[in-house]
Amino acid sequence: xxxxxxxxxxxxxxxxxxxxxxxxxxxxxxxxxxxxxxxxxxxxxxxxxxxxxxxxxxxxxxxxxxxxxxxxxxxxxxxxxxxxxxxxxxxxxxxxxxxxxxxxxxxxxxxxxxxxxxxxxxxxxxxxxxxxxxxxxxxxxxxxxxxxxxxxxxxxxxxxxxxxxxxxxxxxxxxxxxxxxxxxxxxxxxxxxxxxxxxxxxxxxxxxxxxxxxxxxxxxxxxxxxxxxxxxxxxxxxxxxxxxxxxxxxx
Numbered sequence: 001x002x003x004x005x006x007x008x009x010x011x012x013x014x015x016x017x018x019x020x021x022x023x024x025x026x027x028x029x030x031x032x033x034x035x036x037x038x039x040x041x042x043x044x045x046x047x048x049x050x051x052x053x054x055x056x057x058x059x060x061x062x063x064x065x066x067x068x069x070x071x072x073x074x075x076x077x078x079x080x081x082x083x084x085x086x087x088x089x090x091x092x093x094x095x096x097x098x099x100x101x102x103x104x105x106x107x108x109x110x111x112x113x114x115x116x117x118x119x120x121x122x123x124x125x126x127x128x129x130x131x132x133x134x135x136x137x138x139x140x141x142x143x144x145x146x147x148x149x150x151x152x153x154x155x156x157x158x159x160x161x162x163x164x165x166x167x168x169x170x171x172x173x174x175x176x177x178x179x180x181x182x183x184x185x186x187x188x189x190x191x192x193x194x195x196x197x198x199x200x201x202x203x204x205x206x207x208x209x210x211x212x213x214x215x216x217x218x219x220x221x222x223x224x225x226x227x228x229x230x231x232x233x234x235x236x237x238x239x240x241x242x243x244x245x246x247x248x249x250x251x
Contacts, residue, residue, distance in 0.1 A: 002136075002145040003034050007154035009167060020047060040100050043109040054143060057114050059107055060125035066093050066103070094209060108214040132156045199236050203228055 001007055017023055019037040025047065028035060039046065060068070070089040089098075096102035114120035121142040128135045133156040140147055147155075157163060211222040224231070 001155050001158070002140045002143060002147065003036075005145075005147065005151070007151060007158060009158055009164075019050070020045075042101050042106050043113060051113070052119070055114060055117075055120045056139060056142070057110055057120060057122050058125065058128075059111075059122065062093075062103055062107075064125070066090055069093065069098070091205075094205070102210075104210075104212055104214065108212060111214055132160065199232055202236075203232055 001009075017037050019028055019039050021039065021041060023037060028037060066089060070084070070086055073089070074084050092098040093103045096105065100106055111122070114122060121139065123135055123138065133152050136152050136155050136159070140152070206228055207225055209221065209225070211225060213221045
């Protein structure tokens with residue numbers, strides 16, 4: 001929409017443009033410029049030559065990302081993961097056995113390359129939720145497609161959750177009959193949270209985590225690990241309050 005100047009959704013699904021997972025270099029070369037591609041791969045699997053292109057990197061709070069991943073894989077019929085558990089999903093994301101590896105390593109490696117890079121734009125999910133139109137404008141100006149204020153309003157409406165859920169085409173066969181597909185309800189995410197009653201397992205898991213951090217962390221991981229026995233009761237109280245209220249403050 002931003003490149004064409006026409007506020008209209010494309011009749012396509014994102015899988016065909018997933019580079020390099022589903023869209024090969026040869027297929028990308030045949031696309032009409034400017035090409036719009038998407039990817040989930042870690043930096044080490046991304047073609048180095050493609051890093052010269054304009055890159056928009058979206059990142060989300062890891063708590064919400066983990067819950068979203070849980071519902072995503074549970075609802076996909078093509079992988080037959082109906083028996084997936086919440087605990088198992090969290091462990092997969094931490095130990096690096098999820099589809100695209102350890103979430104923290106994935107984000108850290110990309111941010112090291114893209115932060116302070118004039119050829120890259122970092123957009124957070126939380127910023128889009130707070131002011132979607134503002135982020136549409138940021139993307140447009142980053143790509144060099146300045147449009148009218150009315151156009152940004154139209155794009156924000158067409159790309160809103162409600163409109164996309166109703167109008168955007170997706171591969172229905174990829175999802176189980178019980179799933180709502182890729183556009184899910186917010187209440188499903190909240191339902192996945194349960195209060196922490198016994199913190200020993202969580203403490204042990206946190207101690208076993210790699211001492212790696214990224215710019216999104218409010219505290220270095222090594223410091224949290226060193227002080228975990230002392231600070232965990234307070235962390236557990238804060239976490240349980242968030243789970244029970246459904247309110248997750250920005251860090």
